[in-house]
Amino acid sequence: MSLIYMSGLASLIYLLGLAIYRVFFSPLSRIPGHRLAALTYWYETYYEVYKGGQYFRVIDEMHAIYGPVVRITPNELHFEDPEFNDVLYPSGSKRKIDRPEYAAARAGTPGSIVATAQHDVHRRRRNALNSFFSGANVRRLEPIIQENMHKVLVRMIASGEQSEVVEPHHMFKACASDIITFYAFGDSFRFMDRSDYGQPYFRSGEVFNSMTHIFGAFPWLLTLAILAPGWLVKYVKPEMAEFVDRREWWIGKVREIRNSNDPERAKNTIFGGILDSALPAGDKTDERLANEAQLVVFAGEGTTAHTLTSAVYHLLANPEILKIVKKELLAVVDHGRRVPTFQELDRLQYLNAVINEVIRLHPGAMHRQVRVCPNDAIVYIDRERGVQHLVPPGTVYAISPLTSHMNGNVFKDPYKFIPERWIENPEISRAFMGFSRGTRACVGVSLARRELTAMLATIFNQYDLYRGQQGPTLELYDTIRRRDIDASKDYITPLPAKGSCGLRVRVRN
Incomplete structure (x- = not known):
């Protein structure tokens, strides 16, 4: 027999043995689910890469058939049981929780806190960020947020002069980007001052996000993309040019802060604080901090804009709910004030309930929250079926926000x-995964909620739903929830149906 024949036969025997082990003898073989999902990772890849972010639908179908815990890859379980959320995502130091390496690769930001696999390293890196997103520090941003809210009103008034139909998503993304970038570096791209709201850059970022599942399935492609010089990336994918330029801007700002003698810059900017922290030198390299910047800015831009877009839709599509919001604003915000203060925002109980409900229906980060407990087994009891499942240490598990929220x-x-x-039943928060949970929950939740309440309060303090009356009004224009607002594809962030223009609104003064 030839060497090639022997190698081929050995490979075939190995693959056959692996398949038999995964389906029949793996510690997870007793967990229900589709046999192909248990057999091969290509099952997920087919739906994520070829079908385009559709595996979340397949997972929900599995739950409908097999129950609250299903096996979705050879080494990953997915849960649909809100009572178990805090067991899977513990807070404090109850036990170490890692992220699997392949999930870190999918993020596309190696070394960032989201892409950090090991519990202890993640905790060290996150601690350097925590104080900047505390409630007290976010309050210091009130003048910056208010300045940007005034810009929003100026742009909306300009659109209203011509009764324009606008796509608010662009404005929301530009505003969120200017706020988080300024906080990170003490400078921004001032997208709110640009006529196009910086759309070429955001389209470039969307191209990067579209490769999420490809990077997850083929991590070596991410390595190549990171190692490739900027000019080569621009040549191969010209639509990524703005993204490459912005990444170089981030690196330049990190170096600028590193070499700055201005103590205020180190004290008042996120990356000044990181560079001035007790982190080891290996965690302060230009490359890692550029990836951290990409994560912080991307998260601060896209998820906030998505929530605001969905919120404006629901308020305009539900006049009775908007009426309650307007009544609350009238009672809380000083008459004549264009932009509410933080103190006033704190009193908007109903508006905050609106925001919770929007995030429940339209989570800005919808991909399943993947974790692994490296040292401890987890016991899950399916009470409805009277079955107990043992999740061995090292098993990957996840909950998808949208699955939990529905x-x-x-x-x-x-x-x-x-x-x-x-308001009527605060206990439902046990199923809320809008900002993840546990030790790896979203670090920027305080800032995100401030921006959301400030933007919605500012807009609806000035504008009402158009019913043919005079005065500043907004009107939905050719917007259908299932087509334009609901998640149709999962690329970590949700995307609407193909061909959708998203939310469109006619602005009248």
Whole structure:
């Protein structure tokens, strides 16, 4: 027999043995799910890469058939049981929780806190960021946020002069980007001052996001993309040019702060604080901090803009709910004030319920929250079926925010927009995954909530729903929820249906 024949036969025997082990003898073989998902990672790849971010639908179908815990890859389980959320995502130091390496690669930002696999390293890196997103430090940003809210009103008034139909998503993304970038570096691209809101850059970022699942399936491609010089990336994918330029800007700003003698810059900017922290030198390299910047800015831009877009849709599509919001604003915000203060925002209980309900229905980060417990086994009891499952140490597990948020046992009529549910029954927060949970929950949640309440309060303090009346009004224009607002594809962030223009609104003065 030839060497090639022997090698081929050996490979075939190995693959056959691996397949038999995964399906019949793996510690996870007793967990229900589709056999192809247990057999090969290519099952997920087919739906994520070829079908385009569709595996979240397949997972929900598995739950409908097999119950609250299903096996979705050879070494990953997915849960749909809100009562178990805090067991899988513990807070404090109850036990170490890692992220699997392949999930870190999917993020596309090696070395950032989201892409850090090991629990202890993640904790060290996150601690350098935590103080900048505390409630007290976010309050110091009130003048910056208010300045940008005034810019929003100026741009909306300009659109209203011509009764223009606008796509608010662009404005929301530009505003969120200017705020988080200024906080990170003490400077920004001032997208709110540009006529196009910086759309070429954001399109470039969307191209990068579109490769999320490819990077997850083929991590070596991410390595090549990172190592490739900027000019080569621009040549191969010209639509990435703005992204490459911005990444170089981030690196330049990191170096500028590193070499600055201005103590205020180190004290008042996120990356000044990181460089001035007790982190080891290996965590302060230009490359790692550029990836951290990419994560912080991307997260601060896209998720905030997505939530605001969805919120404006639901308020305009539900006049009775908007009426309650307007009444609350009238009672809380000083008459004549164009932009509410933080103190006033703190009193907007109903508007905050609206925001919770928007994030429940339209989470800005919808991909499943993947974790692994390296040292401890987890016991799960399926009470409905009377079955106990043992999750061995090192097993990857996950919960998808949208799956948890659409659980009918917790959220009555889960597809309906009902803000009152958050006031009448605060216990439903146990199923809320909008900012993840546990030790790896979103570090920027305080800033995100401030921006969301400030933007919505500012807009609807000035504008009402158009009913043919005079005065500043907004009107939905050719916007359908299932086509333009609901998640149709999962690319970590949600995307609407193909061909959708997203939310469109006619602005009248």
